[in-house]
Amino acid sequence: MGKAVIAYLGQDLFVPCLPPELREYGYRDFYTRCCGLAVPPHEIVYAMNDNYASSIEALAGRTFTVLEVIPHPKAVTDPLLYGSKFFFKLSAKDRPETLYFEYNAKYEHSFPFIVMHYFETQKAAFAGHAFITRGRNWIDSGPMLDIKTGKPVRFPPGEAWSVVDLVIEDRFCTLAVILRNSLGEEVPLPLTNIEKQKWAFSKEDADRYAERFGAETWAKILAGSVAIGMTAEQAELAWGEPESEHETIVEGKAVQQWVYKGNQYLYVEKGKVTGIQN
Secondary structure (H helix, E strand, C coil): CCCCHHHHCCCEEECCCCCHHHHHHCECCEECCCCCCCCCHHHECCEECCEEEECHHHHCCCEEEEEEEEECCCCCCCHHHHCCEEEEEEEECCCCCEEEEEEEHHHHHHCCCEEHHHHHHHHHHHCCCEEEECCCCCCCCCCCECCCCCCECCCCCCCEEEEEEEEEECCCCEEEEEEECCCCCEEEEEHHHHHHCCCEEEHHHHHHHHHHHCHHHHHHHHCCCCCCCCEHHHHHHHHCCCCEEEEEEECCEEEEEEEECCCEEEEEECCEEEEEEC
């Protein structure tokens, strides 16, 4: 919802867990009262020791309803600094409790909630969809595991997986679709990973690319392989966006050098790949 802050009024907000690397820091900006500028430590909800934040155990997995959206007290006198700041008055769903959350509309990425209305609409939108995976493990360096059995899953490029559910996943602490292959094996794919097309393509996009590029080129793209003569679009689908681009001279010609991590380079001339350095 971003800066349309009033749209949060009446919404149910779920507090997901935090990823392992962030758990020691807890949740920030939850308070027992509104709306001071400098809130003493005792007014931070379930304050962690030596940290102006609330503990994971106290807030993770709980749902709150937004009763009021309150502009910051200094928003009128200092709109540049405080105009994007608000306090949400929150009513807990699980017990009689009222909390306040200080929200800055400029930093939507740090919003600690999942809006349940958004969750339900996304759940309906993904129902019945399918994805073509690229055979890349988006979880860790080990094998992909079936979430039902814990056993390793075979994960070849180009395999079709159907969406069977959308969940608030407790490993990634975010929204993830549950994908199922023809063997009935299931893996979670976070929505943030879907958007980048680094790990999977929607079945509709995959079919369009296969028709445009041909089966052989599309198979290379899915496997993350670039070949001389590929178009810039095909190369970017295969390797992703470069870290940077520079003009350089190769054999007396000006070409674009695409720079990737790991000292990998592509050389692109007139929209075609003319050189590869791994």
